[in-house]
Amino acid sequence: MESSPYSVSSLNHSPFNFCCNMQETMKMMKIVAVLLVAVLSASLRCAVAGRVRNLESSTYEIKYNAINCRTHSASLTDFGAVGDGLTSNTKAFQDAVNQLSQFASDGGVQLYVPAGKWLTGSISLTSHFTLYLHRDAVLLASQDMNEWPVLKPLPSYGRGRDAAAGRYQSLIFGTNLTDVIVTGDNGTIDGQGAFWWQKFHGGKLKYTRPYLIEFMYSDTVQISSLTLLNSPSWNVHPVYSSNVLVQGITILAPVQSPNTDGINPDSCTNVKIEDCYIVSGDDCVAVKSGWDEYGISYGMPTQHLIIRRLTCISPYSATIALGSEMSGGIGDVRAEDITAINTESGIRIKTAVGRGAYVKDIYVKRMSMHTMKWAFKMDGDYKSHPDNRYDPNALPVIQNINYRDIVAENVAMAARFDGIPGDPFSGICIANVTLGMAAKSKKYPWTCTDIQGMTSGVSPPPCDLLPDQGVEKISECDFPQDNLPIDELEVKQCAYRTG
Ligand SMILES: *[C@@H]1O[C@H](CO)[C@@H](O)[C@H](O)[C@H]1NC(C)=O
Ligand SMILES: *[C@@H]1O[C@H](CO)[C@@H](O)[C@H](O)[C@H]1NC(C)=O
Ligand SMILES: *[C@@H]1O[C@H](CO)[C@@H](O)[C@H](O)[C@H]1NC(C)=O
DSSP: OOTTTSOOOOOOOTTSSSOHHHHHHHHHHHHHHHHHHHHHHHHHHHTTTTTTEOOSOOEEEEEESSOOOOOEEEEGGGOOOOOOEEEEEEHHHHHHHHHGGTTTTTTEEEEEEEOOOOOEEOOOOSSSSSEETTTTEEEEEOOOOSSOOOOOOTTTTTSOOSSSSSSEEOOEEEEOOOEEEEEEESSEEOOOOOOHHHHHHHHHHSSSSOSEEEEESOOOEEEEEEEEOOOOSOOOEEOEEEEEEEEEEEEOOOTTTOOOOSEEEEEEEEEEEEEEEOOSSSSSSBOOOOOOOHHHHHHOEEEEEEEEEEEEEEETTTTEEESSSSSEEEEEEEEEEEEEEEEEEEEEOOOOOOOEEEEEEEEEEEEEEEEEEEEEESSSOOOOOTTTTTTTOOOOEEEEEEEEEEEEEEEEEEEEEEOBBTTTTEEEEEEEEEEEETTOSSOOOOEEEOOOOEEEEEESSTTTSOOOOOOOOOGSSSOSSSOOOHOOOOOEEEEEOOO
16 A cells, blocks of 8 residues: 555455554544544435535545445546646646546445536546546546547447548447446536537538547446537447446537437447436437448447437437447347427437348337427438448347337327338337327328338327227237346445545
């Protein structure tokens, strides 16, 4: 410990870093006991707040739920970080992660970010690691291009979305990790996106814009209790990963900002997105799995995804989008208790000839929508390809799509469903849906081509390709009753004392 430039509290021993002879230990223990009584009575009074300030010293007791608690904890300030909003902390962060990674095999470690404005470039995390942001901590994304390493394009995309050459590593990044947590007491990560949006609009990007949080090839990931502001591009991007929990995230970006998607699970298995509030310039949740021939050959689907209690405001995009990059396949998506306000569409499937793969076994129930252009949308001709080498015979299969128990008001068009000629989207089932149309809505609220399916108890009356079978058929549009493995993931209560 003496040789360490930083202090790490080991929580399986005493949370205090004292070491002395027996007599002093006894004296210390008495003081600790008195302190504990003070802390306990304070914690009783403040139990609801979940965060307790110890008045005698300036330590905090922090408590939060996590998939894993850590044995060790250290503060970012131990590594020379300065929270003035001006000093770059990229090196302090990276030193912290590098030095603390030694605790990975000894119960793991939490890196505590205190109140302050912490300017930083991209930081790469390690396994069995928790990054915790104090309520008044703000991570500010650096605008110095030298603080953003460049990565190769994702193999399932073949090229970067903004520029073919490659992509800037995300602000919070991790690859090939197990058991990593980014959380806080609603602390903030501010991407300072205007700088990047301007470059994007001006065609001045050499590489694809960074995301705010990305984990690649990782297992057991938690991203929770944070506010994400003004991302340069997508906000949260788990890719080629499994067992991912995204919980209690507030995402805010101007509704005109380019590609500021909220949460994009991409070629991931077992993902749960819960209790998120998103205002953004693109789709609030966009489920993806790679692009055309690159996605087909990579062949990694997004599957077993739960989306629960999502609120979305996005006037130019979708609440939940499936695609358009879906060339590894998208299957078994379950969305419930979804609220859309002033959003372009509710559920939107986007695909095209050349995408291949499938979108199947999609279930949505209990959704409420207010002021929408379309409640539902499906696009079989979503034009955007990585290059012109896509296979014109790679037709996507869109099958078993179920929407039920949905109410909406002030809707301009109920649905626009455009399948692919010669490749109809099939097994569409819509039940118990009441769409209140806007005063100036279209005469024919449903437009359908190249689709097959049925409806039950739906108003206004659907298109001929989705005949209404009467209210007794509501249960045909099923929602699975079984639990997914991600719902069995146990969450523990963790507590730390920290400076
Ligand atoms: C991460 O995992 C992927 C997939 O297993 C592998 O191809 C890649 O080489 C790994 N990268 C590192 C840095 O270990
Ligand atoms: C977190 O902060 C955001 C932005 O200030 C706020 O809108 C949201 O209500 C907060 N969430 C919680 C759970 O405190
Ligand atoms: C129809 O949906 C509403 C919510 O929009 C729900 O309260 C009701 O129970 C549903 N009816 C049936 C028969 O499932």
